[in-house]
Amino acid sequence: MKICCIGAGYVGGPTMAMIAHKCADHTVTVVDLNQSRIDAWNSDTLPIYEPGLDAVVREARGKNLFFSTDVDTAIHEAEMIFISVNTPTKTYGVGAGRAADLRFIEKCARKIAEVSQGDKIVVEKSTLPVRTAESVKRILQANSKGRKFQILSNPEFLAEGTAIADLQNPDRVLIGGEQSPDGLLAIQKLVDVYANWVPREQIITTNLWSSELSKLTANAFLAQRISSINAISALCEATEANVDEVATAIGTDSRIGPKFLKSSVGFGGSCFQKDILNLVYLCQHFGLPEVANYWEGVITMNDYQKHRFARRVISTLFNTVSDKRIAVLGFAFKKDTNDTRESAAIYICEDLIKEHANLAIYDPKVTEVQIRQDLNVSVENPHVSVCEDAYTATEGAHAVLILTEWDEFKTLDYQRIYDQMQMPAFLFDGRNLLDLEALNRIGFEASGIGQG
Numbered sequence: 001m002k003i004c005c006i007g008a009g010y011v012g013g014p015t016m017a018m019i020a021h022k023c024a025d026h027t028v029t030v031v032d033l034n035q036s037r038i039d040a041w042n043s044d045t046l047p048i049y050e051p052g053l054d055a056v057v058r059e060a061r062g063k064n065l066f067f068s069t070d071v072d073t074a075i076h077e078a079e080m081i082f083i084s085v086n087t088p089t090k091t092y093g094v095g096a097g098r099a100a101d102l103r104f105i106e107k108c109a110r111k112i113a114e115v116s117q118g119d120k121i122v123v124e125k126s127t128l129p130v131r132t133a134e135s136v137k138r139i140l141q142a143n144s145k146g147r148k149f150q151i152l153s154n155p156e157f158l159a160e161g162t163a164i165a166d167l168q169n170p171d172r173v174l175i176g177g178e179q180s181p182d183g184l185l186a187i188q189k190l191v192d193v194y195a196n197w198v199p200r201e202q203i204i205t206t207n208l209w210s211s212e213l214s215k216l217t218a219n220a221f222l223a224q225r226i227s228s229i230n231a232i233s234a235l236c237e238a239t240e241a242n243v244d245e246v247a248t249a250i251g252t253d254s255r256i257g258p259k260f261l262k263s264s265v266g267f268g269g270s271c272f273q274k275d276i277l278n279l280v281y282l283c284q285h286f287g288l289p290e291v292a293n294y295w296e297g298v299i300t301m302n303d304y305q306k307h308r309f310a311r312r313v314i315s316t317l318f319n320t321v322s323d324k325r326i327a328v329l330g331f332a333f334k335k336d337t338n339d340t341r342e343s344a345a346i347y348i349c350e351d352l353i354k355e356h357a358n359l360a361i362y363d364p365k366v367t368e369v370q371i372r373q374d375l376n377v378s379v380e381n382p383h384v385s386v387c388e389d390a391y392t393a394t395e396g397a398h399a400v401l402i403l404t405e406w407d408e409f410k411t412l413d414y415q416r417i418y419d420q421m422q423m424p425a426f427l428f429d430g431r432n433l434l435d436l437e438a439l440n441r442i443g444f445e446a447s448g449i450g451q452g
């Protein structure tokens with residue numbers, strides 16, 4: 001079968017690479033309007049950093065995996081078309097700041113309707129508001145000219161930094177479709193693709209709306225756990241309880257489980273916030289204000305956690321960070337990715353820049369261009385420098401902030417760092433990554449999240 005995927009981003013690229021890698025019989029073409037992104041997918045320097053991705057792409061590219069900007073040809077030739085374009089939060093008009101902006105999805109639907117000559121199975125891979133498939137279907141049917149279109153929902157559950165492992169061995173694959181004979185046939189075709197490597201019992205099939213809503217719900221539940229433990233971290237700081245100990249204690253209850261209980265500077269990433277805002281908007285739209293308010297609390301708590309961290313840095317540094325050098329270690333929203341979308345580091349840096357701090361930022365994978373773009377500062381801005389390594393960033397610093405849990409930060413020579421800092425040397429571990437007692441023995445005034 002010929003498969004096309006529209007959107008060569010963090011989801012489209014790795015997901016299609018895995019399908020090509022696992023299904024030698026299928027030819028997969030990933031298309032995007034962004035020429036430089038496609039060029040990067042065709043080069044030795046892929047546009048995204050993801051452990052294990054290079055090998056999977058290298059193995060399949062040129063054989064049954066292709067990256068192209070020729071959207072029309074790929075759609076025309078494919079029997080199955082995945083839509084994996086971005087669905088950001090709307091920034092204008094009705095629903096601004098909450099609703100999902102579906103203009104890219106609609107453009108894809110119209111393009112498919114325009115270019116297709118035969119029947120197609122259209123698969124929603126992007127995360128979408130529940131009942132979006134209805135709109136996609138109406139656009140396609142209104143322009144069908146006798147062709148038949150089946151719409152499936154196949155949300156993606158991979159997490160960045162572990163995308164290849166998640167794709168290789170997913171907890172489940174979810175496929176929603178119309179419960180008609182044609183719909184069930186289309187579902188079966190997609191089941192057959194995944195069944196090349198995913199055990200059949202882990203491929204869940206549902207109706208379209210359950211599938212669309214399950215994706216928003218999964219992200220809301222995951223984010224809710226982080227906000228819940230972050231809420232408790234504030235109480236721990238007030239009471240000398242230790243949030244990591246509390247997390248371990250509650251996580252051993254098999255009904256709660258240990259995952260996603262790591263207190264932090266707040267969750268980031270391109271999806272949690274946008275998907276919960278979307279859920280909130282949907283609840284308001286359907287006249288469910290109590291449900292909307294309930295989920296909005298997850299975002300409110302996350303905002304509180306990010307700003308609370310910055311406020312604590314400022315108050316600890318004698319209520320002023322003006323003209324003080326602050327080393328920021330980590331800028332990505334989590335380790336093992338170069339993605340900075342909605343990273344807590346952006347908000348914390350912005351809060352400190354407003355207080356006229358001089359930030360020296362280092363991240364192992366995020367480029368200087370990206371950091372400057374996120375903070376909206378040019379190379380001339382005296383308040384932001386981007387450093388080559390952690391030792392340069394911490395030279396002469398009044399404080400060190402750990403904002404991403406990169407493994408390399410665990411093994412830095414903290415004695416060396418301490419020796420080159422201003423005294424008192426403060427360290428704020430926003431990821432509870434380091435051994436605070438060992439740091440305090442060196443002489444640091446070190447503190448973590450939710451630790452008395």
Ligand SMILES: NC(=O)C1=CN([C@@H]2O[C@H](COP(=O)(O)OP(=O)(O)OC[C@H]3O[C@@H](n4cnc5c(N)ncnc54)[C@H](O)[C@@H]3O)[C@@H](O)[C@H]2O)C=CC1
Pocket residue numbers: 006007008009010011012031032033034037071084085086087104107108125126127128156157158159160270271
């Ligand atoms: N990033 C993640 O870890 C996950 C994201 N998702 C969802 O997957 C979807 C895609 O997310 P990402 O891959 O992160 O986005 P992305 O922004 O990295 O990639 C989207 C790509 O689509 C392209 N595009 C937009 N409109 C197009 C059009 N009309 N024709 C051709 N190309 C077009 C853009 O140029 C861009 O390269 C979103 O709905 C997101 O919520 C779901 C699970 C995980």
Ligand SMILES: O=C(O)[C@H]1O[C@H](OP(=O)(O)OP(=O)(O)OC[C@H]2O[C@@H](n3ccc(=O)[nH]c3=O)[C@H](O)[C@@H]2O)[C@H](O)[C@@H](O)[C@@H]1O
Pocket residue numbers: 127156157158159160161219222226259260261262263264265266267268269270271272333334335
């Ligand atoms: O829809 C999506 O985009 C994806 O969103 C998340 O994946 P991702 O955002 O890539 O990464 P996560 O591992 O979920 O981390 C999100 C944020 O939460 C933070 N986090 C995570 C776990 C935790 O215990 N504590 C915590 O603060 C991370 O540092 C990061 O900032 C989900 O985990 C994926 O299942 C989903 O497919």
